[in-house]
Amino acid sequence: MRLVPLPSQQQLYDHSPRWLQRILVNAEAVRREWFRRHGDYRRLVAEHNPAWYFRPRSDQEEWQLHRLNHLLAEVRRRVPFYRDTLPDRPLTSLADLTSLPMLSKEQVRRNPLALVAPDLNRRTLWPRKTSGSTGTPLTFYLDREATRYNQAVADAVLESLDCQFGQPRARFSGAYVTPYTRTQPPFWVWIDLYRQLQCSAYHLAPAYYPHYLQALRDHAVVYGTGYPTSWHLLATYILESGDRPPALRAIITDSEGISLEQQAVVEQAFGCPVVQTYGTGEVGQIAWQCEHHRYHVLSRAAIAEVVDEQGNPVAPGETGQIVVTSFASSGTPFIRYQTGDLATLAADDCPCGRHSPSWLAIEGRIDDRIKTPDGRWIGRLSHVTKPGVGIKESQIAQVAHDRIVIRVVPASDFVPASMEAVIEAARRYLGPTMHIDWELVERLPRTRAGKLRHVVREIEV
Ligand SMILES: [Zn+2]
Structure with a gap:
């Protein structure tokens, strides 16, 4: 006899009509409230x-x-x-x-x-x-x-x-x-x-x-x-x-x-x-x-x-x-x-x-850091995009041991020339041996939990 596995909770939820989804979500809320707000x-x-x-x-x-x-x-x-x-x-x-x-x-x-x-x-x-x-x-x-x-x-x-x-x-x-x-x-x-x-x-x-x-x-x-x-x-x-x-x-x-x-x-x-x-x-x-x-x-x-x-x-x-x-x-x-x-x-x-x-x-x-070619760890980079004009979101990514890409989601008033000041600000922290470029993107990737990381290292160091 073939055993049919039970559908996972998520599959069950996905295939339910909206009224049933709402009941499932509320049942989970009742379970959480039992932990959260009780006693005095x-x-x-x-x-x-x-x-x-x-x-x-x-x-x-x-x-x-x-x-x-x-x-x-x-x-x-x-x-x-x-x-x-x-x-x-x-x-x-x-x-x-x-x-x-x-x-x-x-x-x-x-x-x-x-x-x-x-x-x-x-x-x-x-x-x-x-x-x-x-x-x-x-x-x-x-x-x-x-x-x-x-x-x-x-x-x-x-x-x-x-x-x-x-x-x-x-x-x-x-x-x-x-x-x-x-x-x-x-x-x-x-x-x-x-x-x-x-x-x-x-x-x-x-x-x-x-x-x-x-x-x-x-x-x-x-x-x-x-x-x-x-x-x-x-x-x-x-x-x-x-x-x-x-x-x-x-x-x-x-x-x-x-x-x-x-x-x-x-x-x-x-x-x-x-x-x-x-x-x-x-x-x-x-x-x-x-x-x-x-x-x-x-x-x-x-x-x-x-x-x-x-x-x-x-x-x-x-x-x-x-x-x-x-x-x-x-x-x-x-x-x-x-x-x-x-x-x-x-x-x-x-x-x-x-x-x-x-x-x-x-x-x-601590992991959101960049390692420079001379071996220094640089963690405080969130503010280097400050001089940029019309940046909606940004992410600083280390894509090679000597290469950084600053990804920018532009707002309607984005000024490309202002990125020169951003690159200059980044260079003050990352030194002259790091190549720093920028590029426009439509959206920035989120983590599995849907969060945005401002600094990411996309190589093993
Ligand atoms: Zn205060």
């Missing part, structure tokens, strides 16, 4: 009110040290992986954190269950997968406590911007909505439980921009979330065409970053503030932009160090790797977790008056 959820959101960050730095650090010591003691007791590596006495200062071992993605990848407290019921664990923008996916587990905590932190940031979970919202992300080959709208699905218009980031081609905007207006969305590059594509269309944007209170982005110039374009087009956030699936939201466009660490939710290759803190003004200790849960802990992302520490207090540590920029992933 409102109290947790209130605890994470961002007004806390105006308190003096010393108060914040005192609270963090207390919370950290509680976490470390619990983790040591519950998770065998940490029994021998965490100290058996409380730390006396946050600076002592550097004496604890860091946790790499490779360690998580090798044995994700080793990081889970054995006292947890497996059915209460959410196995999560990151796409791995470097091409290597990663599985990890979060318990209900961690998931709820991370959600409360994100909801508290939303509420500080006068937006609330439950108000109609639109989200652009790599979540699967419809097959890539589909050429007719809708490229979105309405999730009743979240009141969320889940929009596909994969189908944003110029011919479909008006349809996306119409869908946002039809659903009367109050705020936007998700990939900033998607919002930016729609924003450039609005400014070029004069099409009417939906009335949004704010756009709160995640998963990737855009330049401050692109952010200003989105704010102008939609007529609302745009707030970029930084976080990862493993540790949740870690930082958000204040009105001065600095990223403030959500120090009530986690400790985020910026460290050099030895794991020591970098000096103010310097760039290093973001290493996170999350306060979310002792059952599925992340302690000194190496995110692989880079941030530049601010050298002074932020003019906004908040006293949590702030970053001037997030420079992208």
